[in-house]
Amino acid sequence: MSTFVLIPGAGYAANCWDPLAAELRARGHTALAVELPSADESCGLAEYAGAVVQAAAGYPDPVLVAHSFSGFFAPLACARLRVRSVVLLGAMVPVAGERPRQWWVNTGQVAAQRATGFDHEDPEELFYHGFSPELRAKARECERAQAGTPFDQPWPLDGWPDVPTRFVLFQEDRLFPAAFMRRLGRERLGLAAEETPGGHLAVLSHAHELAARILSE
Template sequence: MADHVLIHGGGCSPWHWHLLEAELRRRGHRTVAVDLPCEDESAGLDDYAEAIAAAAAGLTDPVLVAHSLAGISAPLACTRLPAGLLVLLTAMVPAPGEPPAEWWAATGHEAAVRAAALARGEDPDQADLFFADLPSGLAREAGARLRGQADAPFGDPWPLEAWPDVRTAFLLCRDDRFFPAPFIRRVVRERLGITPAETPGGHFAMLSRPRELADRLEALAPSR
């Protein structure tokens, strides 16, 4: 069985992992959902990385699963702990020296999101980018559980000169409206030089498709 360290995205909380945690634990895996200091205006990237490393303390070769904004901080944590695998789940992929605030323009994110919405026949300014594939009640609770996201980590240049020496996989969510599939395939190819694995579901596939996501994680990290 594997130890999974689940790292939430910007303004989220450990709650957003609860359905995937239940599925992984049902299969015999251990899980730890990190609580990042996302509302702390004094917490920078170093503090996020330290929170991840502290949550993973004592685990053997853990699988780090980094969602969305956590793609920025999880690689930094891999320089502080002996991770067995880093899975970027529909996540941002940083570049050396690039502040996260500049990631959006550097990757062409806004244009990609608008193009995807227009292709679906939707108004880009009205589209639900996060919870469209969730049942209405779960979508309301997921939105209510969002927290504020401080600006502090966005201004720090990403400090590593190269990607850390850790086995890395990218898991693309095929129905993601916030990071559309064609967009994120290009970003992953350009920045990591790998082809993403794919799973059904939107940006919060851990809520909409926990069983399928657990299947994909098990395929990427076979049990010891």
């Protein structure tokens, strides 16, 4: 059985992982969701990575499951933990010296998302399309204030850590469209993307399918 450390993206609390954590535990695994210092303007990428390390303390060879923005700091935690692997879920992949605010234009995400016809400022349609009213309410309960500090810090690594890594995209993701993510995985990690149903918040809406994908290795 494995230990999965579940790392949320920007502006979301640890409870966004509740459905997936339940699915993994039902299959006999350990699932730990990380609470990030999202609202604290004094915290940057190093502190976010520290929260991951703290959550994983005492668990041998965990698997880090990184959603969205956590692709920027989950790799930093790998330098401080002995991890079995990293699973990227609809995640940002940085290069040396890149600031998160630069990533959107550098990777072509801005153009790719614009081509979908959906406004980045409309979270209801961008993140929660296809959600039932009840699931939208649950998603809003998971939202947290997000400080800007980590978005202005350059990624401090020379390259992706030497850790087995999987790159999973969400097929209906309007923020990170599938074609864009396939290219991102190839260009920045040399990996073919695995695919699973759902939009950017599939961690809430498609937990059953996502658990099956994560456990399919």
